[in-house]
Amino acid sequence: MLIDTHAHLQDKALKADLKEVLKRAKEAGVKKIICIGYDYPTSVEAVELARKYEGIYAVVGVHPHDAKELDEETLDKLYQLAREEKVVAVGEIGLDYYRNLSPREKQKEAFIAQIKLAREAGKPVVIHDRDAHQEVLDIIKKEKAGLNGGVMHCYSGYLPMAIELMKEGFYISFAGPVTFNNARKTVEVAANIPLERMLIETDCPYLAPEPVRGKRNEPAYVSYVAGKIAEIKRKSWEEVAYITSLNAEKVFHLR
Known part of the structure; x- marks a missing residue:
């Protein structure tokens, strides 16, 4: 069994043929x-997909790109969503200083507010x-963000930070x-980190792995990520499929 721990199934790039995408995922294991x-509307859509399909779970939150839009009303609505049965985490939240689509101070405020949520x-x-x-590591430590477990998605940092x-408490x-x-x-x-602390994901429809790089990404392609981790380890x-799936079930409390 494989678990794709980060997919944007509600993205417009996947909407037209989502049933076929999900069928290919199932066939790939x-x-x-x-x-x-990544904002309130897409969080609602994630919950709706989780309600509709067995094996799909939702994560709700506001991405740092949209941090400037996060207000108390939206936080309250996100909290209500977060209590839904098939909502397994709050995210994706954090900081993005590459594109800076929201002011950095607003990003930090939104990040901290959603950790508390x-x-x-x-x-x-x-x-x-x-x-x-x-800055991400400092906030995680100060706010004890890993108290209920956490995932650093699509990891791009160095080994000391991963440690x-x-x-x-992060995977x-x-x-x-x-x-x-x-x-x-x-x-x-x-x-250099234990397989027992690793997860695999696609971040689809973005970041398609080799040998399908440049194409639209989809959950079936998490198999290629598993293959690369197997080669490295x-x-x-x-x-790799078995242990990363156990890890995902543990951190997200999947049934």
């Missing part, structure tokens, strides 16, 4: 998919970090970029 929101809801967090490694994150998730030829830093992290594909 992907039994469970975590559908991630997750704590109140008793849910883990799914974190987005781009070019903001130290610190694991001490804080490190790898997506398509670990398969890229220039992924030396990410490969080093994957080689010198394990069988089956062992």
